[in-house]
Amino acid sequence: MSLLDEIKAKAASLQKTIVLCEGEDKRVVEAAAQVTKEGIAKIILIGNEEEAKRVAPDVDLTGVTLIDPETSEKTAEYAKILYEIRKAKGMTEEEANKLARDRTFFGALMLKAGDVDGYVSGACHSTANTLRPGLQITKTAPGTKLVSSCFVMIAPEGGNAFCKDGAFVFADCALNICPTAEELAEIAISSAKTGAVIAGIEPKVAMLSFSTKGSGNDSKYTDTVSKVKAAVQIANEKAPELKLDGEFQFDAALVPKVAALKAPNSSVAGNANVFVFPAIIADNIGHMFAERLGGFMAVGPICQGFAKPLNDLSRGCSTEDIVATVAITALQSTL
């Protein structure tokens, strides 16, 4: 069974309720039907029947619950919740009433109210518009101040010599553009949890740089080497039980022979399966190399650090990607 099939099977055993916010998008309507038919989760689709029929006329939505914020009896209750959360930030009751009708805010409010277990959106909304309701309403999980994101990189069929567990985690790929040392440490700890829960791996976290244990230095320019060193120290203090080390070049983190030369005293070097990049620019390029040159399948971005699971789809996503994201979101609700 592939890792993705395992994730779907685990999700099916949980029977969580996930809200899909974009009933106006054909791929989302198709995914709602597919998830329901395959029994992966219970789906609430934000939209209405007329619209769903228009965008996806051949799709059978038996078993999918459709809710339209314009007509739902819950909208007023959700507007009150929103107002209470945001009034200290200057939100008026009028603004809360209007925003509660916005589909992404409505979805995030369903999650806050405990009416669903997870939220998936972003097929036709930008990352900022998809995640802002979550950042403002759901907030972060206890013990973390940062929401971040990662990709689970699934090894190609036939395997990869360095990927013994069948999957790696790469982070942060989509949210924090230039994280501080403290933020990198948070990304590392959250990514280890995601790796364990979603990919079923025992995390060994490598904090990446262009330097291995002091071999390089960029203090005249951006000073990322000392930032990553500081992140290693902070993460080790915050999560002493976690196998986490750095700073490493990617080859020292991945290849046992290189690790023996460059970082002989590290138990993570040469064994890593969770890779934390020093900034989004590196991760974004790195995961595409692995995908396009290495044949890995990039699943995500998966958001981590929220108090309850919310995930952002890529606007180029397929119906299958949405189904996979729903299954992942269901698993995250057990964290």
Ligand SMILES: CC(C)(COP(=O)(O)OP(=O)(O)OC[C@H]1O[C@@H](n2cnc3c(N)ncnc32)[C@H](O)[C@@H]1OP(=O)(O)O)[C@@H](O)C(=O)NCCC(=O)NCCS
């Ligand atoms: C994530 C992102 C959308 C947040 O947008 P934003 O405009 O900073 O949001 P806001 O400033 O309105 O912040 C909203 C709230 O979220 C909080 N917040 C923002 N980023 C956060 C984070 N990473 N973790 C936790 N909280 C965060 C803010 O503190 C704020 O809280 P408050 O209003 O209660 O004080 C923004 O960081 C972003 O655009 N990141 C890059 C996304 C991108 O382009 N990705 C590329 C995809 S390939």
